Amino acid sequence: MVSSSVAPGGFIQQQNLVEQVADYLTQAIIQQHFLPGERLSEVQLSRDLGVSRAPVREAARLLESRGLLVSKPRRGFFVRALNAVELEDVFDLRLCLERHAIQRLSERYSSEAERALKQQVDTLCEAAASNDGTRRIEEDLQFHRLMLHHAGNERLLRAFDGLTHELRLCITLITKTHEAPDTIATSHFQLLDALGSGSAEACREAIDYHIGVARDFVVRSVGD
Numbered sequence: 001m002v003s004s005s006v007a008p009g010g011f012i013q014q015q016n017l018v019e020q021v022a023d024y025l026t027q028a029i030i031q032q033h034f035l036p037g038e039r040l041s042e043v044q045l046s047r048d049l050g051v052s053r054a055p056v057r058e059a060a061r062l063l064e065s066r067g068l069l070v071s072k073p074r075r076g077f078f079v080r081a082l083n084a085v086e087l088e089d090v091f092d093l094r095l096c097l098e099r100h101a102i103q104r105l106s107e108r109y110s111s112e113a114e115r116a117l118k119q120q121v122d123t124l125c126e127a128a129a130s131n132d133g134t135r136r137i138e139e140d141l142q143f144h145r146l147m148l149h150h151a152g153n154e155r156l157l158r159a160f161d162g163l164t165h166e167l168r169l170c171i172t173l174i175t176k177t178h179e180a181p182d183t184i185a186t187s188h189f190q191l192l193d194a195l196g197s198g199s200a201e202a203c204r205e206a207i208d209y210h211i212g213v214a215r216d217f218v219v220r221s222v223g224d
Contacts, residue, residue, distance in 0.1 A: 021049060021059035029068055029079055030134055030168050036081035040069070066165035082169060084222045090166050091215040097160050098144065098211060102195070102203045104151040109195050113150035117195070120146055121188045128185035136185075137171045143188055173218045187213070 025045075028034050040060060046053045060077040063069040069077045082090070105113065124139040141164055148157045187210060194206035 017051065017055045018058045018062065021045075021051065021055050022062045024049065025059055025063055026068065026165075026168070027134060029063075030137060030172050032172070034079045036079050038079045039075070040077045040079070042076065063165075068165055068169065080169070082166070082222070084219050087170060087218050087222060088215070090163065090170055091211060091218070093163060094160075094167065095208070095211050097156060097163070098147070098207050099204055101148045101151040101153070101156055101160075102191070102207045103200050104153065105147055106195055106198065106200045106203045108150075108152060109198070110150070113146075114192075114196070116146055116150065117143065117192060121185070121192065124185040124188060133172070137168055140171055140184065141167065147191075170214070170218050173222070184214075 025034075025040070034040065042053045042056050042060070045056045049056070060069055060071075064071055064077065068080055070080050071077050120139070120143045124136070124143055127136045127139040130136070145157070145160065145164075148160050151157075191203075191206050191210060194202040197203075
């Protein structure tokens, strides 16, 4: 049951409740409890979560704006099923953002940034060894978010944050089609090596390869 938060004076913080429902739905979609193309029942969800239909509907609208759901007139909300063209678009935008970020980072790569990224790769490797698919996805995204953070452009970081909702769907496909999920984690060492070399060209080649491999796995899985 999703609990609500009560503000001083006894008023329920409705927005907080909507976010809680949205978080629940996001995790359910990533874990494929709701499959691509599946219709979400507002009535059933409100019963399961112990809330009214209003926050469920608002949460669904929020996830529609984030690219996880689509609405159909008089039919309700459905889990978004990304096709090959849409997946290519997501990865194309991701590559644009991360190419620029890693180039900026290579020019200002500090011991602090190196330490933070190495620690995150260790965390990602631990997550890859576990059975928690959701944690693997979040730790993967956190590594790339740290790269953008240390690149020193907050607007670039916000653009990436806006893309991460769709990226979660993409990474879910990667972890389900990749022969050895642990290699997804260890492949981040190549990015660290490129950054450590101080070569902007090596960094660009590394990020192109890193994201290109992910893109190919996802697009191939959709094609199959």
